[in-house]
Amino acid sequence: MDGIHGKVIIVTGASEGIGRALAIKLSRAGAKLMLAARNVERLQQVADELNGDVSIYACDVSDQAQCKALVAATLAQYKGIDILVNNAGITMWGRLDEMQDLAIYERMMQVNYLGAVYLTHAALPALKASKGSIATVASIAGLTGVPYRTGYAASKHAVIGFFDSLRIELKDDGIDITVICPDFVVTETHKRAIGTDGKPLGATPMQESKLMTAEQCAQLCLHAISNRQRLLITSLRGRLGRWFKLLVPSLIDRIADRAIRNRH
Numbered sequence: 001m002d003g004i005h006g007k008v009i010i011v012t013g014a015s016e017g018i019g020r021a022l023a024i025k026l027s028r029a030g031a032k033l034m035l036a037a038r039n040v041e042r043l044q045q046v047a048d049e050l051n052g053d054v055s056i057y058a059c060d061v062s063d064q065a066q067c068k069a070l071v072a073a074t075l076a077q078y079k080g081i082d083i084l085v086n087n088a089g090i091t092m093w094g095r096l097d098e099m100q101d102l103a104i105y106e107r108m109m110q111v112n113y114l115g116a117v118y119l120t121h122a123a124l125p126a127l128k129a130s131k132g133s134i135a136t137v138a139s140i141a142g143l144t145g146v147p148y149r150t151g152y153a154a155s156k157h158a159v160i161g162f163f164d165s166l167r168i169e170l171k172d173d174g175i176d177i178t179v180i181c182p183d184f185v186v187t188e189t190h191k192r193a194i195g196t197d198g199k200p201l202g203a204t205p206m207q208e209s210k211l212m213t214a215e216q217c218a219q220l221c222l223h224a225i226s227n228r229q230r231l232l233i234t235s236l237r238g239r240l241g242r243w244f245k246l247l248v249p250s251l252i253d254r255i256a257d258r259a260i261r262n263r264h
Contacts, residue, residue, distance in 0.1 A: 003226035005030035007132075008078040010070065012061055012119065013088030015042035018137060018185060021218035022085065027052040029222065034074040036061075037088065061088045061115030062107075064122075071122040081126040083225065086116040086136040091152045094196035101198030105151040112155035117162060124175075131174030135225045136163050140181045140238040144245055146256050167230075176228040180221055183235035184211045184259075 009026055013019035015037035023035055027050040036059040037043050043056040055077050059070045074081055089112045092104050116136055127134065141149055142156030160179055167177040192200045217234055224232040233239045237255075245252045 003228065004083075004222070006032070007082035008032045008034070008074065008080055008130075009083040009085060010034045010036060010074055010081060010119075010123065011085040011087060012036045012059065012115070013137075014056075015039050015046060018182065018214050018217050018221070019085075019087040020046050021214040022087065022221050023054075024049065025218050025222045026225075027054060029226070031083075032078055034070070034077065036070050061086075061119055062110040064114075064118040067115070067118040068122045070119065071126065075126060080130050081123055082130045082132040084120065084123045084127060084132070084134045085225070086119060086134070088115055089137065090192070090194065091149065092194040093148050093201060095148060096150055098196045100196055104194050104198055105154070107194070108151040108155040109158065112152070113158040113162070116159055120166070127175050128173050133176040133178065133225070133228050134163070134166075135178040135180060135221070137180045137182065137221070138163075140183050140233065140235070140241070143181060143233075143238070144241060144252055144256060146259075176230075178224050178229050179231050180224060181231070181233045181238060182212070182217050183233075183238050185217045185234075186211045186213050 004026060009031045011019055011023050011026065011033060014023045014035035019037070023033060023046055027033055030052065032053040033050070034055050034057060035043055035046060036057045038058060038060050040056065040058045043058070047054045047056050057070050057073050059066045061067055071081070090108065092108060120134060126132075136159060138159045139152070139156040141153040142160040146153045163177050163179050170177070195201045212234065220232060220234050223229075233242070241252055241255065
């Protein structure tokens with residue numbers, strides 16, 4: 001992986017799921033890693049599995065000051081930043097008409113959208129200096145509507161709109177942007193999905209046997225990041241859905257509804 005070896009890479013949400021699996025693959029490809037998440041103990045467990053150059057940093061990306069501190073710590077440790085991976089995120093499950101706590105919607109935007117904005121803004125000077133790249137894990141829910149996940153889908157739509165716009169702004173700065181849109185993936189995030197009462201569900205509402213594993217998703221992400229690919233959609237359904245949404249949008253609504261019902 002020529003686009004990875006020796007590169008200084010920040011990975012947020014690295015303590016579990018896609019972030020953890022991606023950190024392992026990046027380390028094996030020879031990257032110098034700064035792994036960030038809120039849970040230091042789980043971060044340390046990931047770091048202990050890696051043999052390469054890895055540092056960890058406790059960070060809640062919804063806090064702008066902590067994002068700035070993460071970038072400062074990375075620069076102090078490695079003197080530069082080549083790739084930023086915005087992976088940290090949370091999700092929710094529930095119909096809008098059953099929601100008891102609309103603060104859920106604010107939290108979705110704070111973590112999934114503003115977290116990526118804050119960290120990207122803080123890292124931009126270093127990324128311009130290295131002519132680096134930004135990879136952001138969005139979702140196929142950022143490309144189409146998904147029932148029971150209105151707040152999550154809205155935050156991921158915002159993420160895609162932001163980075164598609166930023167790509168144009170940075171076209172003369174040598175920075176490439178990769179937007180990653182996974183389909184359903186087996187992660188611990190689903191178990192901590194926020195329910196209608198504003199509390200974590202405690203158990204995944206998904207049938208995990210039918211989902212892509214975090215390791216499979218991370219392998220696709222690794223290739224896209226190394227090649228500074230513009231867009232990665234991890235499933236054939238997702239890739240076809242982009243076109244069907246333009247041609248027969250009502251069909252995509254039915255497919256999204258069925259996908260959620262079949263995995264509940």
